[in-house]
Structures are given as structure tokens and as C-alpha cells.
Amino acid sequence: MILKASLREYLGYYKDKRLVTIFMLGISSGFPWVLIGSVMSAWLKDEGLSRSMIGLFGIVFAAYTINFLWSPLLDRIKLPIIGKLLGQRRSWIALCQVITAGAALSMSTIILKEQLFLAALLCFLIAIASATHDIAIDAFRIDSLPEEESEKATAAAAMATSGWWTGYALLGAMPFFLADLPNFDWPYIYIILAGIMLALLVVTLIAREPESNREVVQAQLEQDYQNKLANLAPGKINQLSAWLAVTLFEPFRSFFRKNGVKTALALLAFVFLFKIGESFLARMSIVFYKEIGFSNSQIAQYSKLGTGVITIIFAFLGSIFNHRYGIVKGLFVSGVAMAASNLMFSWIAIAGPKESLYAIAIIVDGFTQAWSLVAMVAFISMLCDRAFSATHYALLASLSSLGRTVLSSYSGVVIDDWFAGNWALFFALTAVMVIPSLAFLFLIRHKLYAIEDAYHGRNN
Numbered sequence: 505m506i507l508k509a510s511l512r513e514y515l516g517y518y519k520d521k522r523l524v525t526i527f528m529l530g531i532s533s534g535f536p537w538v539l540i541g542s543v544m545s546a547w548l549k550d551e552g553l554s555r556s557m558i559g560l561f562g563i564v565f566a567a568y569t570i571n572f573l574w575s576p577l578l579d580r581i582k583l584p585i586i587g588k589l590l591g592q593r594r595s596w597i598a599l600c601q602v603i604t605a606g607a608a609l610s611m612s613t614i615i616l617k618e619q620l621f622l623a624a625l626l627c628f629l630i631a632i633a634s635a636t637h638d639i640a641i642d643a644f645r646i647d648s649l650p651e652e653e654s655e656k657a658t659a660a661a662a663m664a665t666s667g668w669w670t671g672y673a674l675l676g677a678m679p680f681f682l683a684d685l686p687n688f689d690w691p692y693i694y695i696i697l698a699g700i701m702l703a704l705l706v707v708t709l710i711a712r713e714p715e716s717n718r719e720v721v722q723a724q725l726e727q728d729y730q731n732k733l734a735n736l737a738p739g740k741i742n743q744l745s746a747w748l749a750v751t752l753f754e755p756f757r758s759f760f761r762k763n764g765v766k767t768a769l770a771l772l773a774f775v776f777l778f779k780i781g782e783s784f785l786a787r788m789s790i791v792f793y794k795e796i797g798f799s800n801s802q803i804a805q806y807s808k809l810g811t812g813v814i815t816i817i818f819a820f821l822g823s824i825f826n827h828r829y830g831i832v833k834g835l836f837v838s839g840v841a842m843a844a845s846n847l848m849f850s851w852i853a854i855a856g857p858k859e860s861l862y863a864i865a866i867i868v869d870g871f872t873q874a875w876s877l878v879a880m881v882a883f884i885s886m887l888c889d890r891a892f893s894a895t896h897y898a899l900l901a902s903l904s905s906l907g908r909t910v911l912s913s914y915s916g917v918v919i920d921d922w923f924a925g926n927w928a929l930f931f932a933l934t935a936v937m938v939i940p941s942l943a944f945l946f947l948i949r950h951k952l953y954a955i956e957d958a959y960h961g962r963n964n
Contacts, residue, residue, distance in 0.1 A: 514827055517659040522648045525711045526660055530667020531675070532601060532704040536634035538676040539608050539697055540564055540627040541799040542808075545790045546683065546800070547690040551617050556920050564624060567631035568638070568902065575639045575898035579718065579891075580751045591713030600637030601705045604630050608698035609628035611853040612691040632642045642901065643894035646885055647714040658831070662823035665874060666816040673812025675700060680804030716746065721891040724748045745772050762889060763955070770948045771887065777941035778839065778905040792849070792927055797857035806859075814870025815877075823882075831883050832945075832952045837855055838876035839942045845872040846935035853927035880904060886956065902930035 517523065527881050541562075548558045582588075586595040607629045614622055645664055649656050679697065682688040692816040729746035760768045793803050826834040848865040855861055884904070923929045945952075 507513070511824065512886050514655075514659065514824065517656050518663070520656070520659075523656070523663045523713075526645050527667040528650065528704075528707040529597070529644060529711070530664045531671035532597070532667075532701075532707065533634075533638050533641050533664075534668035534671030534673075535675055535697075535701060535704065536604050536630055537672050538679065539604070539611070539694070539701075540634075541672075542632050542676055542790050543690070543693065543697070544623075544627060544802075546680065546794070547616060549791055549794055550674075550690070554920070555745055557789055559917060561624065561627070564628040566633045567628065567635040570902065571635040571639055572899040572902040574636070575895045576751045576755055576892070578636070578639050578643065578894045579746075579755070585590040590709070593640050593647065594708050594711060596640035596715050597637045597644070598705060598708045600633040600640070600917040601701060601708060603633040604637075605698045605705075607633070607958045608694050608701060612694035612698070612776045614691070616690070628751040635799070638892050638901070641895040642885075644711075644714060646888055646890070646897060647716045647718070651890065655827070656884045657885055658823040658826040658878065660824075661878045661885065662819045664881055665819040665877040668877070669812050669815040669819070669873070670703075671813065673808045677804040677808030677812070680800045680808060684800045685693065716890070718891050718893070722750055725754055725891075734953065755889070755892035756899070758889045758892055759887075759899070762836045763887070767948075767951050767955075770944075772900070772903055774941065774944050774948060775880075775884070775900050777944055778880065779842075779904060780937050780941070789849075792853070796852065796927070798862065802859070802862070806862050810863065810866040811870045811873065814867055815874040818871045818874035819878050822878040824876075826879055826882060830953070831879055831886065831956055832949060834875065834879035835945060836925065836942070838872055838879050839931065839938055839945065841868070841872040841875060843935040843938040846931050846938070850928040850931040850935075853931060865871055 544561065545558055548561060553561075565839075578592075582592060583595045583599060586598060589595070590598060603795070607626045611623065611626050614626075616623055645660055649660055679690075679693045682693050683690065700721075714852060726746045726749075729749045730743065762768075763771060789807065790803065794800075798806075822834060825837070845865070845868045848861075848868050852858070852861050852865055885896055885902040887900060918933070919925060919927065919930045923933075
């Protein structure tokens with residue numbers, strides 16, 4: 505039995521420079537969601553588009569759901585020139601940051617109502633670049649901590665979560681404050697947002713590429729495949745077949761072999777179900793705040809700054825809980841809290857735009873966001889094979905984000921067509937959506953405890 509670090513020792517983990525880098529890269533990961541999420545929703549709303557159209561506009565987030573399809577390439581392909589200068593992980597991150605900044609700058613040149621298709625196309629480009637650089641950032645985080653330092657996993661998850669919310673909420677508050685000022689329209693704001701994205705590139709350039717034996721393991725696997733195919737394919741065809749097998753097939757085979765087919769399928773199902781209700785709420789939250797009567801400045805103050813600060817605080821508290829009591833118990837706590845949080849928004853829908861209720865809802869929502877994200881990030885990281893960290897994390901994270909991307913795009917249709925604009929019923933539905941995942945988590949809890957014990961090198 506390996507004893508867990510004391511609270512004092514655990515807090516000492518946060519002095520690790522690698523965790524500071526993880527926090528900064530987390531900011532870069534969360535910030536693009538401002539460009540194509542809350543800011544775009546507010547701009548579309550101000551242009552008079554319907555709730556259904558605003559919801560459907562979020563289909564661009566499908567990129568985050570399918571990014572596992574090209575994630576094996578980030579484990580295997582080295583970018584020319586910058587790949588040698590920055591390394592495997594940082595070169596992909598830097599390239600995607602430049603693309604995101606360029607697309608944001610292009611967004612500032614369009615007339616939204618007349619060029620909706622172009623706006624959607626640019627949002628999709630940002631989503632593709634952001635989803636790709638998320639793969640590299642998550643792999644960077646996993647590679648940064650050797651297996652013998654697995655006890656730092658929850659601390660790293662807290663830093664990644666805090667960074668993400670700093671980028672999404674704290675930096676994301678700025679556009680809404682600016683929007684209420686004279687002479688600051690949404691296109692001009694996009695110029696500023698593009699500049700912030702370029703500033704985040706500096707972090708990538710000065711970060712240190714993590715050490716990894718990934719290439720050694722992959723080379724050995726490739727040689728094994730070449731030996732197996734020696735009598736079936738000659739020369740270069742043999743080499744190409746082996747490369748493709750290791751790149752496209754082996755990561756998925758490794759995941760199912762490591763966990764077993766039944767457990768692997770159960771894990772994938774749970775990851776998919778866990779955050780669907782929260783995703784439906786998040787997609788329409790800005791539209792709800794504006795319709796209920798809150799100003800852009802209030803949205804910035806509470807939904808962005810308030811949520812960001814609270815989430816960061818609870819992310820660290822959640823990491824301590826997960827470290828002490830385990831990631832699985834952390835998932836249980838956050839699931840129950842998610843349902844309660846969603847019901848708070850039903851209360852606001854009935855009571856109207858009362859700032860006191862808004863503040864309470866933000867506190868509860870910030871707690872659930874932090875607790876669930878830290879637990880889920882640590883949980884998914886625990887399931888990854890180091891030789892294919894980019895692919896495995898992308899596969900699991902894609903399933904986790906499926907609800908908040910593709911499915912949540914229909915949230916506007918649900919509120920308009922199912923509930924005729926009744927926000928209270930809509931948020932009650934999102935609370936009910938949490939229940940299936942909690943039931944599923946309870947059913948597979950023993951398998952999850954076994955995986956968690958194995959990850960930390962303990963015996964049951």
C-alpha cells in the first residue's frame with residue numbers, strides 16, 4: 505500500500521514549474537471558446553437572430569467531438585522546421601495558435617448578417633485549430649509527468665482546469681465589458697481577441713518540451729508489425745503498412761487491450777453521458793441571461809469573472825478532495841452538484857433578473873464546473889497509454905465533449921419547440937439529464953476503483 509502525500513506535501517506540488525506551464529497552456533485551451541462560443545452567441549443575439557439559429561450555429565463545435573480521428577497524427581507526425589525547433593508537442597500547439605489568431609482577425613472584417621456562412625466557416629476553422637491544439641496540450645500535460653509521479657495527476661488536472669477557466673471566463677469577461685462601451689462593436693473586439701491569442705503563443709515558445717520514450721515504443725511496435733508483414737508485403741509497402749498500423753490501429757487496440765473490451769465500452773459510455781445536461785445549459789446560458797434582462801456588464805461580472813474566480817478556487821479544493829478520497833468519489837460529488845446547479849437556473853427563470861439569485865447560481869455552478877472538470881480530466885488522464893497519450897486522451901475527451909458540442913447545438917430547438925420558450929422547464933430537463941450518468945457510474949464503480957488503484961500502484 506502506497507501512502508498518499510500529506511496535505512502539506514500535496515500543496516507543495518504546485519511549486520513545480522511544469523504545473524505552471526500546464527496552467528498557462530490551459531489558458532490557451534480555453535480562450536478559443538470565447539471566440540466561437542459566448543462572444544459569437546452575444547453578437548448573433550444582438551444582430552437579431554433566433555435562439556434556434558444561435559443554437560445551431562454551435563454545430564462548429566463538432567470539431568471537438570471528432571478530433572480523435574486525426575489525433576494519431578499528432579503522436580506520429582513531426583512538423584517540418586518548427587518540429588525540430590520546438591519539439592513534437594509544442595510545434596503543433598504553436599501552429600494552431602497562429603491559425604486561430606488569423607481566423608479571429610478575419611472575423612473582424614465581416615458583416616455578420618450578410619455573411620453568416622463566412623462567419624460560420626471562420627468559426628469552424630477556429631474550432632478545428634483549437635481542437636487540434638487541445639490534443640497537443642493534453643498530451644503535453646500527460647507527458648510532462650512520468651508514471652512514477654502519478655500522485656501529481658490531480659494537481660495537474662486542477663492547473664489545467666484553472667487555466668482553461670482563466671482563458672474562457674476571466675479573459676472572456678473582457679469582450680462583454682467592452683461591448684457596453686461606446687465605439688466598441690463586436691468586429692473591433694475580435695481584433696483585440698486575436699492579439700490576445702498571439703500573446704499566448706509566447707508561452708508555447710518559452711515552454712520546455714517534455715521528455716518521453718514514446719518514439720522508442722512506437723518504433724518497436726512498428727518493427728514488430730514489419731516482422732509480421734514480412735512475408736505479405738515487400739519493402740516500402742511493408743514499412744508503410746507497419747507505420748499505418750501503429751499510427752491508426754495500435755492506439756485503439758492498446759486502449760481495449762489495457763482495459764478489456766467490456767470495461768472499455770463501459771468507460772466510453774460513462775464519459776459520454778456525464779456532462780450532457782451541463783452542456784445543454786452552457787450552450788444557451790448567454791442567450792438566457794440576455795433575454796431574462798441582464799446587461800452585458802452583468803454577464804461579464806457574474807458569468808465570466810465570477811464563474812472564473814470561483815471555478816479556479818474550487819478546482820484546487822476539488823483536487824485536494826480527489827487526492828484524498830479518490831477520483832471516482834469526486835465524480836459522484838460533482839454529478840450530484842451538477843443537477844442542483846441546473847435547478848438554480850430554473851429558479852432564476854421564475855424569479856426574474858435578481859442579482860442575488862444570479863450570484864448564488866454562479867457560486868453553485870462554479871463549484872460544479874470545477875469539481876467535475878478536475879475529476880474528469882484526472883480520470884481520463886488515468887486511462888491513457890503514454891505511448892499514445894494524444895490519441896487516447898482525444899478519444900475520451902471527444903466523447904466527453906460530444907454533448908456540449910453536437911447535441912447541445914439543438915438546445916435552442918428544445919427551448920423553442922419543446923418548451924415554447926419556458927426556460928424553467930428547460931433547465932429542469934438539464935438537471936434530469938445528469939441522473940443516467942450517476943446511475944451508470946454507480947454500476948461500474950468497482951471497475952473504476954480497480955483502475956484507479958492500478959494507476960497509483962496500489963493493491964486492493
